[in-house]
Amino acid sequence: MNTVISASLLSADVLNLGRELEKISSAGCGHVHFDVMDGVFVNNISFGIPMLKGIRKGTSLPVDVHLMITSPEKYIPAFIEAGADMISFHTEAASDPAAVLEMIRAGGAKAGLAVKPATPLERVLPYAEKADFILQMTVEPGFGGQAFIPATLDRVRTIKQHMTETGLSALIQVDGGINGETAPAAVKAGADILVAGSYLFHAPDMAAAVKKLQGEC
Numbered sequence: 152m153n154t155v156i157s158a159s160l161l162s163a164d165v166l167n168l169g170r171e172l173e174k175i176s177s178a179g180c181g182h183v184h185f186d187v188m189d190g191v192f193v194n195n196i197s198f199g200i201p202m203l204k205g206i207r208k209g210t211s212l213p214v215d216v217h218l219m220i221t222s223p224e225k226y227i228p229a230f231i232e233a234g235a236d237m238i239s240f241h242t243e244a245a246s247d248p249a250a251v252l253e254m255i256r257a258g259g260a261k262a263g264l265a266v267k268p269a270t271p272l273e274r275v276l277p278y279a280e281k282a283d284f285i286l287q288m289t290v291e292p293g294f295g296g297q298a299f300i301p302a303t304l305d306r307v308r309t310i311k312q313h314m315t316e317t318g319l320s321a322l323i324q325v326d327g328g329i330n331g332e333t334a335p336a337a338v339k340a341g342a343d344i345l346v347a348g349s350y351l352f353h354a355p356d357m358a359a360a361v362k363k364l365q366g367e368c
Contacts, residue, residue, distance in 0.1 A: 159348030207234025239263030290327030299328025311341025
């Protein structure tokens with residue numbers, strides 16, 4: 152499959168979201184990435200359910216919701232109702248990741264398990280068979296515009312190897328510091344979905360930036 156580009160709205164112009172959503176679609180992005188932060192699990196606060204409802208009305212692209220919150224199981228039904236097509240949550244924030252994955256799938260969304268750069272993968276891989284995708288953070292979650300952590304590429308390779316050896320089909324998503332220089336290494340390591348924010352929204356030509364991330368120019 153071609154590498155899917157998920158455009159992170161953390162870097163978008165929130166005063167002109169309708170226009171930004173149109174630009175994301177016309178540039179060839181495959182997903183809209185919607186980060187949710189509660190100020191507890193990470194030291195920042197971002198978007199919530201009311202904004203998600205507006206985003207859902209403004210795009211036909213799949214909306215990829217990344218929950219950086221405590222007790223994610225409390226809010227998953229509301230995010231699905233608001234229009235999430237994909238939901239990832241952090242293994243570090245859930246006492247029963249398998250149950251949360253099943254809850255997301257039962258609601259009709261694709262289920263993803265996210266993991267910080269330093270969390271042992273042993274806390275993630277046992278649940279891979281219940282996940283549609285694994286989100287490996289390539290920066291510490293909480294803020295956009297951070298520099299890519301090269302050591303996370305070994306983790307992507309390990310996840311990819313696990314998928315191959317077990318015959319599982321979960322995709323691998325990476326998020327953090329993705330740009331024209333880091334994207335090829337991430338894809339080579341096994342990433343299927345690249346989340347990019349500032350690189351896309353600060354580019355003079357977003358469509359060209361998308362092609363660059365996909366290795367087409």
